[in-house]
Amino acid sequence: MKEGFRWRLAVVLAVLLFGAAYVLPSLPGIKSSPLGRFLPDSTISLGLDLMGGIHLTLGVDVDKAVENSLTQMGQDIRTMARDKDAFVLRPRVLPGDRIEFVLAKAEQREVLGELLAKQFPQLSVAAPQTTDDGQLRYVATMKPEYRKTISDMALEQAVKTIRNRIDQFGVAEPDIRKQQDNRIQIQLPGLHDTQRAIQIIGQTAHLEFHIVRDDVDAEKAARGILPPGTEVRPMIRRGADGSQAETPVVVDKEAVLTGEYVADARPGFDNFNQAYVMLTFNSRGAAMFERITQENVRKRLAIVLDGKVYSAPVIQEKIGGGRASITGKFSTAEAQDLAIVLRAGSLPAPVSVLEERTVGPSLGQESIDKGIMAAVVGGVVVMLFMVVYYGMSGLIANVMLCFTVLLILAGMAAFGATLTLPGLAGIVLTLGMAVDANVLIYERIREELRKGHTVLSAINEGFDRATLAITDSNLTTIIAAAILYQFGTGPVRGFAVTLSLGIIASMFTAIFVSRVVFQAWKGGSGDKRLSI
Amino acid sequence: MGFSFIRHDTNVDFVGMRHKAYVISIALILVGLLSIVFKGGLTYGIDFAGGAIVQVKFDRPVADDTLKKSLSGASLPGLAVQRFGEGETEYLIRMSHTDESAEVLRAAVTEALTANIKDATFVVQRLEMVGPKVGADLKSKAVEALYYAVLLIAIYISGRFERRWMASAVMAGTLAGGMYLLGLIGVPKLWLVPFSLVLTMVLCWKLRLNFALGAIVALVHDVLITLGVLSLLNKEVDLNIVAAILTLVGYSLNDTIIVYDRIRETLRTHRKEWTYAQIINTSINQTLSRTILTGGTTLLVILALFVLGGGVIHDFALTMLVGVFVGILSSIFVASPVLLHFGMPEEEKEPAPRVGQEGAV
Numbered sequence: 083m084k085e086g087f088r089w090r091l092a093v094v095l096a097v098l099l100f101g102a103a104y105v106l107p108s109l110p111g112i113k114s115s116p117l118g119r120f121l122p123d124s125t126i127s128l129g130l131d132l133m134g135g136i137h138l139t140l141g142v143d144v145d146k147a148v149e150n151s152l153t154q155m156g157q158d159i160r161t162m163a164r165d166k167d168a169f170v171l172r173p174r175v176l177p178g179d180r181i182e183f184v185l186a187k188a189e190q191r192e193v194l195g196e197l198l199a200k201q202f203p204q205l206s207v208a209a210p211q212t213t214d215d216g217q218l219r220y221v222a223t224m225k226p227e228y229r230k231t232i233s234d235m236a237l238e239q240a241v242k243t244i245r246n247r248i249d250q251f252g253v254a255e256p257d258i259r260k261q262q263d264n265r266i267q268i269q270l271p272g273l274h275d276t277q278r279a280i281q282i283i284g285q286t287a288h289l290e291f292h293i294v295r296d297d298v299d300a301e302k303a304a305r306g307i308l309p310p311g312t313e314v315r316p317m318i319r320r321g322a323d324g325s326q327a328e329t330p331v332v333v334d335k336e337a338v339l340t341g342e343y344v345a346d347a348r349p350g351f352d353n354f355n356q357a358y359v360m361l362t363f364n365s366r367g368a369a370m371f372e373r374i375t376q377e378n379v380r381k382r383l384a385i386v387l388d389g390k391v392y393s394a395p396v397i398q399e400k401i402g403g404g405r406a407s408i409t410g411k412f413s414t415a416e417a418q419d420l421a422i423v424l425r426a427g428s429l430p431a432p433v434s435v436l437e438e439r440t441v442g443p444s445l446g447q448e449s450i451d452k453g454i455m456a457a458v459v460g461g462v463v464v465m466l467f468m469v470v471y472y473g474m475s476g477l478i479a480n481v482m483l484c485f486t487v488l489l490i491l492a493g494m495a496a497f498g499a500t501l502t503l504p505g506l507a508g509i510v511l512t513l514g515m516a517v518d519a520n521v522l523i524y525e526r527i528r529e530e531l532r533k534g535h536t537v538l539s540a541i542n543e544g545f546d547r548a549t550l551a552i553t554d555s556n557l558t559t560i561i562a563a564a565i566l567y568q569f570g571t572g573p574v575r576g577f578a579v580t581l582s583l584g585i586i587a588s589m590f591t592a593i594f595v596s597r598v599v600f601q602a603w604k605g606g607s608g609d610k611r612l613s614i
Numbered sequence: 615m616g617f618s619f620i621r622h623d624t625n626v627d628f629v630g631m632r633h634k635a636y637v638i639s640i641a642l643i644l645v646g647l648l649s650i651v652f653k654g655g656l657t658y659g660i661d662f663a664g665g666a667i668v669q670v671k672f673d674r675p676v677a678d679d680t681l682k683k684s685l686s687g688a689s690l691p692g693l694a695v696q697r698f699g700e701g702e703t704e705y706l707i708r709m710s711h712t713d714e715s716a717e718v719l720r721a722a723v724t725e726a727l728t729a730n731i732k733d734a735t736f737v738v739q740r741l742e743m744v745g746p747k748v749g750a751d752l753k754s755k756a757v758e759a760l761y762y763a764v765l766l767i768a769i770y771i772s773g774r775f776e777r778r779w780m781a782s783a784v785m786a787g788t789l790a791g792g793m794y795l796l797g798l799i800g801v802p803k804l805w806l807v808p809f810s811l812v813l814t815m816v817l818c819w820k821l822r823l824n825f826a827l828g829a830i831v832a833l834v835h836d837v838l839i840t841l842g843v844l845s846l847l848n849k850e851v852d853l854n855i856v857a858a859i860l861t862l863v864g865y866s867l868n869d870t871i872i873v874y875d876r877i878r879e880t881l882r883t884h885r886k887e888w889t890y891a892q893i894i895n896t897s898i899n900q901t902l903s904r905t906i907l908t909g910g911t912t913l914l915v916i917l918a919l920f921v922l923g924g925g926v927i928h929d930f931a932l933t934m935l936v937g938v939f940v941g942i943l944s945s946i947f948v949a950s951p952v953l954l955h956f957g958m959p960e961e962e963k964e965p966a967p968r969v970g971q972e973g974a975v
Binding site for chain 2: 131139141263276277280435436437438439440441442444445448449452453455456457459460461463464467468471503504507510511513514515517518521522525529551554555556557558559560561562563565566568569570571573574577578581
């Protein structure tokens with residue numbers, strides 16, 4: 083018995099030490115003190131609902147990525163066919179992941195067939211149909227496994243780009259993760275300028291340079307009469323007062339250069355203190371830019387961002403050195419954000435905000451204050467009750483209650499769990515449930531005492547008989563908590579964590595620790611009285 | 615010994631009161647169900663229905679009407695204004711889902727309030743926008759959670775009481791199979807929850823798992839009354855409420871398990887000399903102080919949470935408050951007396967387990 087007691091006491095002390103070691107770093111001031119060096123690094127982090135911040139669920143439009151990929155393939159087929167002297171016309175993306183194109187001369191069927199089989203195994207090509215004018219019309223479908231690769235890559239790329247942008251924007255400890263159904267979940271603790279954050283995260287930032295076709299009649303263009311290979315793009319013009327108007331501009335359909343060659347982007351200020359964005363191309367981009375400017379002197383070069391023309395300066399001369407600037411009456415913040423977005427690269431597909439939850443810092447603090455207040459008041463009332471009702475034993479139960487809370491917090495720190503407002507509610511709830519185990523044991527001890535058992539045997543009997551019932555009855559709550567964890571979202575998960583930790587900790591303290599305390603208290607003595 | 619509220623030799627005839635208790639319980643359940651039916655089902659919060667809420671806090675009281683009027687000009691679909699917390703300073707502005715982004719809604723609300731309410735300043739404390747897709751997903755997740763909770767707990771308690779784990783395995787198999795079949799023919803998940811409950815009850819009845827059946831009856835009773843109260847008070851069901859309901863499902867069984875264990879213990883010792891009604895009644899009385907104390911301490915902290923915890927978890931606390939309270943009453947007045955109707959269980963075959971192996975408190 084004595085041996086068993088020593089062993090039990092050692093376990094209790096070890097757990098107490100573990101608890102303290104994990105809880106201490108979360109207290110203000112401890113981590114930086116000399117003591118902090120000996121303690122574990124992990125602290126309890128606060129959830130967005132307590133700390134304030136932004137929670138976003140974005141949907142990535144992977145269909146668009148697939149469509150882009152098909153468009154690209156159409157152009158590639160045309161270019162590659164031309165190298166083999168075959169002429170492919172009018173590549174066009176059709177609904178249902180299909181692409182249509184026309185072979186000008188039917189006799190070149192074999193050349194194209196060989197090319198498609200060799201270079202485009204990701205397409206399944208149906209037998210071509212002969213059109214009225216002797217051309218061949220092809221329809222090819224993207225293979226489902228390739229479609230999956232494309233959408234997976236798009237999602238992966240989107241996560242990477244968004245992480246990049248957020249890092250550059252400067253948010254501490256962002257949490258960005260992929261979810262099912264092409265979704266991305268983003269948590270930005272402590273950030274409150276939602277509008278700016280969403281602008282930065284959500285902008286596709288697809289940068290293109292197009293040659294402006296000033297030779298096309300603007301009036302005809304407005305009526306939809308366009309020379310082949312050109313298109314109309316809206317050009318943003320901003321007034322000095324910040325008002326925004328759009329005028330149509332005719333540009334070449336094919337971009338001469340895209341944002342993928344941009345190595346760096348920085349905000350800058352011109353002589354009028356107007357903000358703009360300075361682009362630096364990588365070496366390949368610089369060479370291309372030099373060639374383009376050389377070939378198109380005195381033409382205008384449209385800088386197109388996400389389909390809109392921001393500026394279209396006239397090319398005065400060949401531009402070497404690989405630098406370009408985007409002007410457009412930006413505010414300083416806009417120029418900064420645009421630079422971030424261009425630096426981080428474009429999103430492979432447009433994203434949309436499916437869910438947004440923002441908590442302001444004042445509400446977060448208020449929630450913490452109120453939660454702690456509820457915990458303290460609830461805890462104190464329960465403790466008072468226990469002392470009044472069970473005397474000395476009630477006091478032991480109260481110590482166990484404090485121990486339980488310590489273990490919950492330590493467990494959270496050790497597992498790196500996040501404390502949320504429902505989590506805080508879970509701790510408060512556990513305060514009430516934790517004493518349940520003590521009540522069950524004490525009531526049984528009282529009953530055994532009434533039956534005339536000695537103090538020692540009543541204690542033993544009480545603990546023995548209560549143990550299994552307590553475990554069993556708590557198990558149903560743990561089942562519920564486990565399911566909540568499995569299916570819940572952030573805040574609810576926090577609740578599931580504190581609830582299950584609370585139940586496990588309270589079972590341990592009530593069944594194991596408090597028994598050691600009772601043994602130490604009454605074990606050796608032949609006491610006839612027990613304050614319970 | 616310390617003092618006690620409930621004398622250990624209390625002997626109230628709870629079993630004798632069972633008919634009155636049933637009438638009250640059924641009346642409460644009916645009132646709740648009627649409220650749910652008349653209001654066209656439970657009201658879902660934006661978590662499930664989709665939509666947006668903006669929580670604003672003014673620096674001085676603003677009347678409901680003033681706020682409503684000032685917002686009526688802005689084009690906010692399905693606008694509803696609701697006071698939040700105590701006093702007239704905090705409000706929840708709710709909108710149904712639109713294609714507008716949350717930022718546009720924020721701007722619209724901010725503009726309307728700044729323009730129309732001159733004598734008070736405000737801050738937007740919280741803004742939540744849930745799109746219809748995410749809402750539908752969260753809903754199906756919540757339903758799945760409820761479903762699996764019912765399934766697992768049903769399997770656990772069917773084996774738990776009579777230690778007939780074979781029966782429990784039969785139960786698990788039939789439940790899983792039955793639900794799989796129902797799923798195959800396209801029954802929506804939400805309906806699987808009541809279906810699996812009914813199937814569990816039928817199985818318990820057929821397998822003569824009396825205690826499990828009683829526990830499930832009590833569980834359904836508690837949850838139905840709680841849902842009814844939520845509907846009567848026009849509370850919206852959101853993620854937090856589902857969390858509260860699931861916790862209740864787990865917690866309300868605690869008391870039931872304690873009383874049932876005592877009944878089984880008394881059955882072992884007094885089977886010969888007492889009637890089943892007497893055995894049940896004595897057991898309820900012997901565990902009465904336990905039931906009230908454990909439930910009472912939990913109610914105390916939930917009350918603290920309800921009063922002091924702030925608006926965001928107010929409804930969560932309310933749900934727990936109602937549920938735990940009903941749970942205490944049901945384990946005394948419903949869960950145990952209802953056993954009487956299932957007949958006295960056969961004598962347990964195995965010898966009484968050693969102390970410490972199995973215990974009742």
